[in-house]
Amino acid sequence: MKKNNQQFNIVLSGVGGQGLITLGNIIxxxxxxxxxxxxMSELHxxxxxxxxxxxxxxxxxxxSSPLIAQGEADLVLAMERNEALKSCHYASKNKTIFxxxxxxxxxxxxxxxxxxxxxxxxxxxxxxxxxxYTIKASDIVQKQLGLGVLAGIFMxxxxxxxxxxxxxxxxxxxxxxxxxxxxxxxxxxxxxxxxDNFKKGLK
Amino acid sequence: MNITKLIYxxxxxxxxxxxxxxxxxxxxxxxxxxxSTYPGTPxxxxxxxxxxxxxxxxxxxxxxxxxxxxxxxxxxIGASFSNMKTLVxxxxxxxxxxxxxxxxxVYTGSKGPTVIVVADDPSCHSSGQEEENTxxxxxLAHIPIIxxxxxxxxxDFTKFAFELSEKFExxxxxxxxxxxxxxxxIIELGKIEKxxxxxxxxxxxxxFVTMPPRVLEMHQExxxxxxxxxxxxxISKINQIKNPSSSAGVxxxxxxxxxxxxxxxxxxxxxxxxxxxxGFFNPLPENKISKFIKPLKKVLIVEELExxxxxxxxxxxxxxxxxxxxxxxxxxPEVKELRPEQVMEAIAIMVDKKYRAPKIKxxxxxxxxxxxxxxxxxxxxxxxxxxxxxxxxxxxxxVVFGGGIGCYMLASFAPHNIQDYLLCMGSSMGIAHGIKxxxxxxxxxxxxxxxxxxxxxxxxxxxxxxxxSNPLIILMDNQITAMTGQQPYxxxxxxxxxxxxxxxxxxxxxxxxxxxxxKIVEPAxxxxxxxxxxxxxxxxxxxxxxxxxRPCIRIK
Numbered sequence: 073m074k075k076n077n078q079q080f081n082i083v084l085s086g087v088g089g090q091g092l093i094t095l096g097n098i099i100x101x102x103x104x105x106x107x108x109x110x111x112m113s114e115l116h117x118x119x120x121x122x123x124x125x126x127x128x129x130x131x132x133x134x135x136s137s138p139l140i141a142q143g144e145a146d147l148v149l150a151m152e153r154n155e156a157l158k159s160c161h162y163a164s165k166n167k168t169i170f171x172x173x174x175x176x177x178x179x180x181x182x183x184x185x186x187x188x189x190x191x192x193x194x195x196x197x198x199x200x201x202x203x204x205y206t207i208k209a210s211d212i213v214q215k216q217l218g219l220g221v222l223a224g225i226f227m228x229x230x231x232x233x234x235x236x237x238x239x240x241x242x243x244x245x246x247x248x249x250x251x252x253x254x255x256x257x258x259x260x261x262x263x264x265x266x267x268d269n270f271k272k273g274l275k
Numbered sequence: 276m277n278i279t280k281l282i283y284x285x286x287x288x289x290x291x292x293x294x295x296x297x298x299x300x301x302x303x304x305x306x307x308x309x310x311s312t313y314p315g316t317p318x319x320x321x322x323x324x325x326x327x328x329x330x331x332x333x334x335x336x337x338x339x340x341x342x343x344x345x346x347x348x349x350x351x352i353g354a355s356f357s358n359m360k361t362l363v364x365x366x367x368x369x370x371x372x373x374x375x376x377x378x379x380x381v382y383t384g385s386k387g388p389t390v391i392v393v394a395d396d397p398s399c400h401s402s403g404q405e406e407e408n409t410x411x412x413x414x415l416a417h418i419p420i421i422x423x424x425x426x427x428x429x430x431d432f433t434k435f436a437f438e439l440s441e442k443f444e445x446x447x448x449x450x451x452x453x454x455x456x457x458x459x460x461i462i463e464l465g466k467i468e469k470x471x472x473x474x475x476x477x478x479x480x481x482x483f484v485t486m487p488p489r490v491l492e493m494h495q496e497x498x499x500x501x502x503x504x505x506x507x508x509x510i511s512k513i514n515q516i517k518n519p520s521s522s523a524g525v526x527x528x529x530x531x532x533x534x535x536x537x538x539x540x541x542x543x544x545x546x547x548x549x550x551x552x553x554g555f556f557n558p559l560p561e562n563k564i565s566k567f568i569k570p571l572k573k574v575l576i577v578e579e580l581e582x583x584x585x586x587x588x589x590x591x592x593x594x595x596x597x598x599x600x601x602x603x604x605x606x607x608p609e610v611k612e613l614r615p616e617q618v619m620e621a622i623a624i625m626v627d628k629k630y631r632a633p634k635i636k637x638x639x640x641x642x643x644x645x646x647x648x649x650x651x652x653x654x655x656x657x658x659x660x661x662x663x664x665x666x667x668x669x670x671x672x673x674v675v676f677g678g679g680i681g682c683y684m685l686a687s688f689a690p691h692n693i694q695d696y697l698l699c700m701g702s703s704m705g706i707a708h709g710i711k712x713x714x715x716x717x718x719x720x721x722x723x724x725x726x727x728x729x730x731x732x733x734x735x736x737x738x739x740x741x742x743x744s745n746p747l748i749i750l751m752d753n754q755i756t757a758m759t760g761q762q763p764y765x766x767x768x769x770x771x772x773x774x775x776x777x778x779x780x781x782x783x784x785x786x787x788x789x790x791x792x793x794k795i796v797e798p799a800x801x802x803x804x805x806x807x808x809x810x811x812x813x814x815x816x817x818x819x820x821x822x823x824x825r826p827c828i829r830i831k
Binding site: 087088097101104109110113114116121122124134135136139141143154155158164179181182183185197250 | 319461536614685
């Protein structure tokens, strides 16, 4: 089977309203700034209003499909821990790293159903992952910056610092500047916050 | 990225473009002058970005959000008859609404070149009513259909569609699917053209009037025109053979997003198989296809939804290569969008390769349905309706709740669970009338959104009044087209342009339709009044309308 080390596939999963499309745009832009090919696929509309969202970003060479094939994700970046489970289709034991924001978002559609514990989620993901990381990103940014939605910027900044994404942190910062010009200072704070707090909080 | 700045980047630069934005850039490079649309995912960004461009002072084109897609197309036809370069954008269901104008327009033909962008949504990611395949309009309307795969092609094919339309005086459909319209990839930019055309309607009875017997001549002329366009299709570079070297007697024919999955799969296997990539769906380059399949033993047709290509190719194969084994929907699903691994499996079977996508058991996950935003006025409306039903001594089972297209589709889900039928724009009222005629004692509450009401609701309301049935209609006036991303609609002065327009008042229309029981209520602040009105109106002998007016929480 072909092993292509020149491509890197990212699934961004989470809940509508968490800014996943913006995150995807930032990662794509950062890859583009480094001279790489990029492809991104996103979904809009009503199903994304508080529903599940999955944005796919591919970076590298000779990209064709905007969709990641089954088991071919290199990184699943889940902004909500239950949503991480929905990305298992794209993941596989031999290559996929899961980076999970240890954070829950309630939906009225859950009714009386009980959500699984973090341990249960991790045990379900294990057959599909080479490695799992969790971090309480939403709690950290909420506490430090007072705005939970910055968790995504914190996560991709941390992921770049820890080389979980093959993109330089400075390219990510530049891409943030290009993609979120109006709140740049606040986003930059979230970006910088990851420098000291991401590795420390990683489990 | 500032969208205006992105779309107007200078010639020669490269940038990441969403497919829909690339269509806009292509239209600007072609020198588009008139743009109309009705918002619908996955095509909404086309109108929204044109609106932004116009508001930020870009000139050279007129833009409007029209009342519905038929009206948008008709406005476009008027512009085309006046020799303007015209773009009309909509989602697939919009073309159904517009089809009454579309079919004769293909007969008259365009004067100013006209491109109609239609976005399909395989898998119904953002589509309630059905999994539509716009390719069917090729047969129904005899209209040329062009299918891009990625953002670069979205731009280039839009320009090409304008050229084709200009040359043959025929409207052209640019068919997108969700994964093309909402795919971001890098494109190289061309020059934005400043249009220079003589504008104005010049009378031409033979061209613009479809009266019989002239209309029959027009039918023949259209068929002749399509034969000429087929000759273009035969030699056009947008129908192209990729990886031409072949040894094993196998080939693949595909187009649109399916082409990208195909290339991905071939790369995955490190296989060199010739691929005929079609940019034209209609008219098909039959000679080129025949030549491609003639030396083959096996061919795989990779396409989403119905096997339209496969059927055509099977017919061609009977003539030029009866022994050819044609694979298609025997290996690939007809429902839902294709996934790369499905194409990998199909190719593996054709080339006798042992490959199956790993069979896995995915974790069971609690479903997360979309939900109304916190603070959405519909919370009060749905709660109020349920409370009123209860206080009227009725159960939810005793009342039929009519649903329509908009955020109020979420009435289907917990905790509301009050949607008993859902079909298309404006239909909640039209269907309500039939249910009432079937059983006049049936209690029925029909929900209709403000934008849907203007779009397709008014004739249904007039029918209810004139033919006398008595549903309770709740007109959900949140002052915006909310679901597709807060586009304006005729009920507010905003037009999506810098210039304000005249506001059309819902209550005046409802009254003018002859409705006797009308009340405007603020459903959250005057919640009690809202509940009381629902209870009162449920008892009325003639149709009643509550205009529940409270702005969408997302209005900026």
